[in-house]
Structure formats: structure tokens, C-alpha cells
Amino acid sequence: MALALFAGPVYVAAAASALLRRKLGFVVTAKGKLRTTESLGTFRLHFWWAAFAAGLLGASFVLDTSFTMLHVWPILTLLTGLGPPLIALLSTITARGEQHDDTAAQAARAGNEERQPPKSRVAANGGLPWPSWPSRGS
Secondary structure (H helix, E strand, C coil): CHHHHHCHHHHHHHHHHHHCCCCCCCCCCCCHHHCCCCCHHHHHHHHHHHHHHHHHHHHHHHCCCCCCHHHHHHHHHHHHHHHHHHHHHHHHHHHHHHHHHHHHHHHHHHHHCCCCCCCCCCCCCCCCCCCCCCCCCC
């Protein structure tokens, strides 16, 4: 359900484009080495969504409305708009921390270990080594 909420700004933008008879594009997400990191521009629809919700929330306070739902829905919409960028930011921070820890650990090991040549995957007789499978009876 959270995924559907977080995708709301994208769906609304696609619906608005369809109503305005603009050509809709289909973008395939790049995988592996072709992948790029998220930037602020990636979440521009979410930021517009959050700004709209913040405007509605501000208007509800300025106009001094006492109806609770006029405060609750803009708050939920604001959280929906800011959720994906915050999740991406936290993911990036944790990934950089793990990458830094891994790099530091490799550097520490490199100074303490003697380097060994890589082991060959080809058997001595020129064929591929046969994996030893456990027998079914054992």
C-alpha cells in the first residue's frame, strides 16, 4: 500500500498528461553498471506534491479551520511526497557508510596479509573440475 501511495505523484502527472493529450513515454529502469544514482531531479514530482500539500496545510491554518480532516489529509500527503526522497537519502547514506567500512577493512587486511596468486578453475588435465555432490543415500 505504501508503494501505491508513494507512486501517487507519478500517477497524477501521467493522468494530467493524458488529459492534456500529451504523448506518454515509457522509461525502462537501467540495471547494473548503467544505473545512475538518484538526484533531487529524480523526485521533482514528489517535491511538487509535497509543496502542494504544504500549501493546503498552511491555508488550513491561515483560514483557521477547525475541521480536523483539513489538517490530517495534507499532513499525510506531505509525508507521501517526502517519503521517497527521504528513503533514497537514507539508503545512500547507509550504502556509503557500508562502502567506507568495507574499504577500510580491505585496506587493513591488505597490509597484514600475504598476497596469494589466484586459484585456477581449470583442472590440471585441462578439463573443468567436477563438483563433488553429496550422495542421496547418505
